[in-house]
Amino acid sequence: MTVLAIADHRRGDLRDVSYELVTAGRQLADATGGDLHVAVISGEVDEFAENLNLDGVDAVHTVENGEEFNHDVYAGAVEALYGELEPAVLLMPNSVNGLDYAPAVANALDLPLVSDAVDFDYDDGLTATREMYESKVETTVDVDAEHVAVTIRGGEWPAATNVGDAEVSAFDYSPEGELGSRVLGFEEVTGGDVDITEADVLVSVGRGIEEEENLELVEELADALGATLSSSRPIVDAGWLPPNRQVGQSGKVVTPDVYLAVGISGAVQHVAGMKGSDTIVAINTDPNAPIFDIADYGIIGDLFEVVPELIEQFS
Amino acid sequence: MKILVTVKEVAEVEDDFEIDGLGIDEAYLEYDLNEWDDYAVEEAVQIAESGDDVEVVSVTIGPERSEETIRMALAKGADRAIRVWDDAFESVDLLDVAAKTRLLAAVVEQEEPDLVLTGVQASDDGFGATGVSVADAVGFEWAAVVNELELEESVANVRRELEGGVEELTEVDLPAVFTIQTGINEPRYASLRGIRQAQRKEIAPMGLDDLGLDASALDSPIELTGMREPESESDATIFEGDAEETAAQLADVLREKGVGAQ
Ligand SMILES: Cc1cc2nc3c(=O)[nH]c(=O)nc-3n(C[C@H](O)[C@H](O)[C@H](O)COP(=O)(O)OP(=O)(O)OC[C@H]3O[C@@H](n4cnc5c(N)ncnc54)[C@H](O)[C@@H]3O)c2cc1C
Numbered sequence: 001m002t003v004l005a006i007a008d009h010r011r012g013d014l015r016d017v018s019y020e021l022v023t024a025g026r027q028l029a030d031a032t033g034g035d036l037h038v039a040v041i042s043g044e045v046d047e048f049a050e051n052l053n054l055d056g057v058d059a060v061h062t063v064e065n066g067e068e069f070n071h072d073v074y075a076g077a078v079e080a081l082y083g084e085l086e087p088a089v090l091l092m093p094n095s096v097n098g099l100d101y102a103p104a105v106a107n108a109l110d111l112p113l114v115s116d117a118v119d120f121d122y123d124d125g126l127t128a129t130r131e132m133y134e135s136k137v138e139t140t141v142d143v144d145a146e147h148v149a150v151t152i153r154g155g156e157w158p159a160a161t162n163v164g165d166a167e168v169s170a171f172d173y174s175p176e177g178e179l180g181s182r183v184l185g186f187e188e189v190t191g192g193d194v195d196i197t198e199a200d201v202l203v204s205v206g207r208g209i210e211e212e213e214n215l216e217l218v219e220e221l222a223d224a225l226g227a228t229l230s231s232s233r234p235i236v237d238a239g240w241l242p243p244n245r246q247v248g249q250s251g252k253v254v255t256p257d258v259y260l261a262v263g264i265s266g267a268v269q270h271v272a273g274m275k276g277s278d279t280i281v282a283i284n285t286d287p288n289a290p291i292f293d294i295a296d297y298g299i300i301g302d303l304f305e306v307v308p309e310l311i312e313q314f315s
Numbered sequence: 316m317k318i319l320v321t322v323k324e325v326a327e328v329e330d331d332f333e334i335d336g337l338g339i340d341e342a343y344l345e346y347d348l349n350e351w352d353d354y355a356v357e358e359a360v361q362i363a364e365s366g367d368d369v370e371v372v373s374v375t376i377g378p379e380r381s382e383e384t385i386r387m388a389l390a391k392g393a394d395r396a397i398r399v400w401d402d403a404f405e406s407v408d409l410l411d412v413a414a415k416t417r418l419l420a421a422v423v424e425q426e427e428p429d430l431v432l433t434g435v436q437a438s439d440d441g442f443g444a445t446g447v448s449v450a451d452a453v454g455f456e457w458a459a460v461v462n463e464l465e466l467e468e469s470v471a472n473v474r475r476e477l478e479g480g481v482e483e484l485t486e487v488d489l490p491a492v493f494t495i496q497t498g499i500n501e502p503r504y505a506s507l508r509g510i511r512q513a514q515r516k517e518i519a520p521m522g523l524d525d526l527g528l529d530a531s532a533l534d535s536p537i538e539l540t541g542m543r544e545p546e547s548e549s550d551a552t553i554f555e556g557d558a559e560e561t562a563a564q565l566a567d568v569l570r571e572k573g574v575g576a577q
Contacts, residue, residue, distance in 0.1 A: 010477070071457070094443070096477045099435070099494070100459035103412060103444035104451035112536045113412045115442045131545070133328045133439055137339070140541035141409065148536075180456035181487040189480040201574050225575050237498035243480070250476050258572055279572055281565065282551070286330040288544070295551040297568055299561045309562030314575045 001034035001122075004087035006078055007052055008095050009043050010069070011186070014051055017093040017152070019159035024120075024152050025091050026056035026160070031122035035059065037085055039171070041077045042066045055162035061171040071101040072179040078105045080173045087147070089126065094151040096250075106149040114141060115151045126150070134267060135290040155272065192244035199228035201258045204247055204274070206232040208263015208284065208303055212240045218262055221307050224314035230254065232264045248273035263303050266291025283307070316366065318359045319428035320373045320393065321419060321446070322352040324384035325439040337408050337542050348384045351434025355495040357502040358464060359432050360392035370394050374422050376415060378404075382518055389513035390505035397422060401522040403530045409539040412444045414532060419445065420452040421526035430471075431492040435460050443494075450492035457492040458485055462499045 005025040007018040022038060029036040035058040040048040045062035052060050063077045078101070082090060090109075092102040094116045106113035118138075119129040126143040128150060196202060203222040209215060215235075222229045229245065236246040247254055249269040259277035264270060266282070266289055274280070275294055282295040283303050292298050299306050324346050332343035348356075356373065363369035373388040374397040375381055385396045399418050404410070423431060433446035450457035462482070463474035466489075475483040476496050487493075505513070523529055554561040569575060 010481075015478075071459075075451075096460050096475065099443050100447065100457075100475070103447035104457070106412070106444070107416060107448045107451040110413075113442075113444055113448070114537065115412070115444050127540070130441070132441060132542075133326070133339070134441075135545070136328045136332075137334065138543055138545040139539060142538045142540045143536055144538065145536040180491075181458065181485055184484045184486055186477075187474075187482045187484065189482060225569065227574070233497065239501065249478050251480060253479065258569065258574055281569075288330060288332075290545075292551055292553075293545075293547055293549045295549065297565060298549075298551045298553045299565060300553060301558055301561060305558035306562050309558045310566060313562055313566035 001029070001032035001089070002037060002085055002087040003029045003034060003089045003091060004037045004039060004081060004085055005091040006074075006093070007038060007040040007048065008093045008097060009040070009048060012044065014048055015093070015095065016159060017095055017154040018052065019054070019161070020154065020157040021091055021093060021152065022052070022054050022057055022160035023157040027157070028089050028091075028120065028122050029056075032088075034088070037061060037087065038166075039063065039078070039081050041074055042068060042070070049168045053164050053166045053168065054160040055164040056160060057164050057166040060166045060168045062168065063171050063173050065174060068183055069097045070179060070181065070183055071097075071104065072181060073175055074101040075104045075108065076175045077171075077173045079108055081171060082109055084171075090147070090149045092149065092151045094153050098151050102149060102151045109149070111147055111149040112143055112145050113149045113151075114143060116153050117150050118153050118156045120150070134265065136288055153268065189243050192242040194228060194244065196228055196230045196245060196247065197252050197254050199254070199256050201225055201227035201260075202230045202247075202254060202256045203227045203260045203262065204230040204232065204264060205235060205262050206264030207234045209235070212238070215240055217304070217307050221262075221311050224311045227260070232270050261291050261295070262307065264291055265289045266294065316368065316430070317370045317372065317426065317428040318362060318430045318432060319423060319426055320352070320355050320359045320371060320388065321431070321433040322356060322373050322375050322385060322388050323349045323434070323437045324375065324377050324381035325349040325437050327438070334542050334544065337539050346380065346384060348387045349434050349437045351436055351438075351495060351497060353502045354497050354499050355432040355434050356388045356391055356393060357500045358495055361500060362466065363392065372397065372426060372428065374399065374419065376400065376410065376418055385518060386513045387505060389516045389518075390509040391503055392509065395516055396518045397521055398518050399521045399526070403523065403533060407533055409440070409535070409537060410533070411535040411537045412442050412448050414535050415445045416448040416452050417528060417532045418526065419449045421528055422521070423449065423453045425526070429490050430466070431455065433492065433494050435494045435496050446492050446494035455490045455492050456488045457494075458487050459494045460496045461493045462496040464493060464499065
């Protein structure tokens with residue numbers, strides 16, 4: 001059984017999930033004694049191919065075409081590669097770019113799509129583990145098909161590191177006709193005064209705070225602790241704090257000594273930005289909130305009762 | 316111009332709940348409009364408000380109960396709504412991306428919108444794939460995770476929010492499907508007047524027949540086979556007691572870590 005994994009890169013660097021895709025792909029290929037093929041599309045493909053020549057990879061296919069991700073190119077190239085290799089499993093990342101081409105590829109190839117897989121097994125067919133209801137429930141799905149498209153969640157498989165001896169070859173593909181979308185450039189989200197990535201202690205506030213007025217309470221706590229204030233996404237979406245305070249996948253990655261999550265559920269995109277903190281503390285009313293899975297210390301309780309007491313302790 | 320907005324009624328699980336077989340007992344579920352779709356509706360309504368002759372049609376796949384949710388879209392300014400449902404759906408545990416695509420693509424083909432807006436993902440099943448899949452099925456262009464949208468004559472200029480605070484600026488040919496990210500706008504609350512008006516707006520029910528489909532449209536090789544509470548990997552120390560006691564224990568730990576020391 002052949003597995004084909006599609007690497008992810010941006011602005012000259014392979015993204016971490018590319019190395020994780022190799023581990024995940026090898027896991028599936030091992031289950032059936034098959035081959036793992038990896039493809040890398042656009043950018044400095046030869047350089048990427050060197051990095052993707054990892055233990056467990058049988059072949060690397062390079063598709064030269066433009067510098068950066070364009071979903072029309074990706075979709076076309078993956079479909080062409082699929083036609084050639086007919087992999088049983090087509091593995092793609094559940095990254096923002098993955099979200100932008102994987103569903104189109106699955107539809108075009110008439111493949112069932114299992115998105116955001118966090119684990120899988122292959123016996124007679126694929127059994128994948130996915131989360132539902134904002135990570136409160138874990139499900140298994142069985143796929144009764146000879147071919148399947150899967151996108152994997154970043155950070156769930158260890159990154160492959162050891163150099164291998166894969167066969168590297170160029171795959172000839174160029175899109176037909178005009179592209180329906182054109183990437184014009186990139187911009188860094190800026191603005192604001194504070195660099196939360198520099199802080200040793202972060203008090204981070206989430207939707208549990210309910211109202212903008214209530215932010216004062218956590219500001220007071222941050223002051224009392226000598227900490228910097230950060231937040232989950234909904235607080236920024238609501239315009240209560242500027243974008244440079246947002247922790248997470250689309251915000252900042254922070255690694256403070258202490259991260260105090262107040263009224264934050266711990267959605268995967270939030271955790272992506274703070275799981276590297278030394279000590280994680282959570283205050284949340286919901287004992288099942290996923291934040292407790294990565295917390296070192298927790299209080300299951302109402303922030304409106306706990307935070308004032310905590311302020312008291314430090315003043 | 317016609318804008319089609321897909322909306323989904325999502326189930327939210329209460330803090331304490333029980334799993335019963337392949338589902339969660341209704342007693343522990345609350346239903347609401349999917350957060351990401353709320354922003355998609357707002358974006359459509361804002362486009363309609365800034366131009367002449369824009370019709371906003373919202374479409375949902377859901378049982379009769381979901382009319383409550385779709386009325387939220389109507390109350391916020393959508394002109395009319397379509398609700399896709401069929402008795403055949405009752406026995407389906409998991410409507411996969413391909414099945415949703417077949418249903419929504421059939422609606423797009425009937426309505427012939429110039430623009431389709433969806434949420435990036437639904438908070439319950441979390442596939443994050445339907446919008447882009449539908450785009451491919453109907454031959455529209457698309458962009459996923461859009462947090463800014465400006466329409467011109469035959470193209471849209473969008474920003475896609477990538478990871479790590481980087482945005483991509485992309486020009487997309489129309490017609491297109493855009494999956495909308497939270498933060499693109501500020502969703503309005505439905506006004507009382509809006510809510511009253513919504514009562515009079517049309518919610519057209521559509522079954523498989525109406526869409527030119529049959530029960531095979533729901534067939535899926537993906538079967539839900541297990542549901543459980545994730546095993547907690549937590550080795551967190553949970554402080555016990557009332558607010559004062561737990562805060563005091565936490566304060567001790569924080570001080571130990573040097574927090575608050577001037
Ligand atoms: C492509 C993409 C990128 C994203 N990027 C990011 C990102 O960078 N950062 C980010 O944070 N999110 C991001 N998200 C959003 C993410 O999926 C979640 O929606 C978000 O993190 C939820 O924020 P929250 O935890 O504050 O809110 P919720 O999930 O609503 O959680 C609120 C929590 O507060 C608790 N609570 C309520 N009342 C109280 C009380 N009185 N006392 C104590 N606790 C209380 C609740 O039990 C709940 O656990 C992204 C999503 C997508 C699709």
